[in-house]
Amino acid sequence: MTAGLLTTAHRHSRIAGLGTYRPRRTVTNKEICERIDSTEEWIESRSGIVTRRFASPDETLPAMAAAAAANALTHAGLEAGQIDCVIVAGMSDLVQTPPLAVAVAHALGARGAAAFDLSAACAGFCHALAVAGDMVSAGSAAHVLVIGAERMTDIVDPSDRTIAFLFADGAGAVVVGPSDEPGIGPAVRGADGSHAHALRMDSDWGAVRDDPALPRPYMRMDGRSVFRWAVSRIVPAGREAMRAAGISTGELGAFIPHQANLRMTEVMAERLALPAAVAVADDVKHSGNTSSASVPLAMERLLQEGAVRSGDTALLIGFGAGLNYAGQVVVLP
Template identity: 40%
Template structure:
């Protein structure tokens, strides 16, 4: 018998404000065509004034709990993946815990930028496999609109805000790839590359800072590392690429998504793509894409899924799971 972390429900939340590419034409030397051609992004959502990461995380969490048919009193732990928490401390996860009315269990944040949700899933799987928790609410939530340099057309047009969540439950499996739940994870980081994607501020520098990115360098690392970690996770899970029903990648850039799929030998018809509507929502992008994919009827029970992401650090990783 093997304890698996099985997806029991999913949900997401997007702020009401939708920002089309054309809005940037008013203040930047850019066009809708330029943005689409380089990123695949057509629009994104921005949080309202006063709306915080924990606000959006709690809304996504409620949607996931409803989908799972679970009450918050049945949740043992909350993990929030975010790089844009409301405050330096306490964690956004404890704020979500309070907002949901959860008085038992524990809650904490994971910070691995765009790879945050993959890291959070790995942590949740380990908690369940070690019987430290039976049900874990895993959330990715970001308000990247608060750290944009609005004069930098190479970055500010790429990012958006939002949140997505999964409810994971312990279930017994046979220890084979036919099991439902998380089958394998693969995580990496390399701090030598921190200067190609970072925020130039923080608590110890006493400034909020703005996101800075060397786009060509990020792209150069992304495709190779994403394909490599996906292959490693599939090998650990004992599955082949041709058995994968869906790739649900970090939604950063359509060219990176296409390049990774090609390197894995997978058709884009087997890739869930939401980047055109959400932009890059960092740690929120994978749970958002999973929830939207499920709502569309793409992702269905029993489907074999690989999800992968890379972000500042550099940090990257992949998860193989059966829905």
């Protein structure tokens, strides 16, 4: 006799709430140029960035993540005690253990929740959203908090003119809950280690220790390689995510890719042949590249500005170091 597994009735998942935290300090291109050999015009023309947010000492990763999560809970109409699991996606935490998610769950008062971190660089939020959606659909959790939180200023050399103007800080969170209708489409994901050199941390710890200008390993990036890879691979992945969800570009309300670079976003939108009615996220202009926090931050700005409405569909896709990517079509909360 073969034993069978006990299963729950099939159900779907959706994003039930959205919350963000943007650091108080706004940093202009003029201020960035005080530390690197560049101009305000060059930075804006190359990246689309006009301003970004840098966290102050009291705006720690746990504090920003918990603030974004609390806002998401309020939007969802839930209490922290109703959360079964907390997942934090990020790459900039200088404390590797205990997991940041445990500190966030504790700060929120989600005492009974499981908590773990997910490391997938700028693709982390979309990977974590897929995990949370699968957990809810499978019945192993009723409500999952997914948070993308970064203090990229902790791991970016402020004198590195190739990337010092790109990265910034912030946090975004969503509550994933059950739904009678599909609200989170199948995830499309992958990785290409042959391009691992294009976006990486310093690996020579000895050199780092000997150079007082480098108190810790910093991010290094070959921007041209990342740009070429992202455009060539993420556009087909976006089409695949729409096919998996059973929708066409004409049914999309928004395209919300990782906010790496405005030029990159514009090229992707053009190659996807998105109709003019599709809102294309451009939060990078005012938030910079916040890695795993960028997708929820960009989602919140589109909703806040009225470019999209609750119930519209959006193509999300994150991509970054690895090089790796993850994306899905979702119904906006």
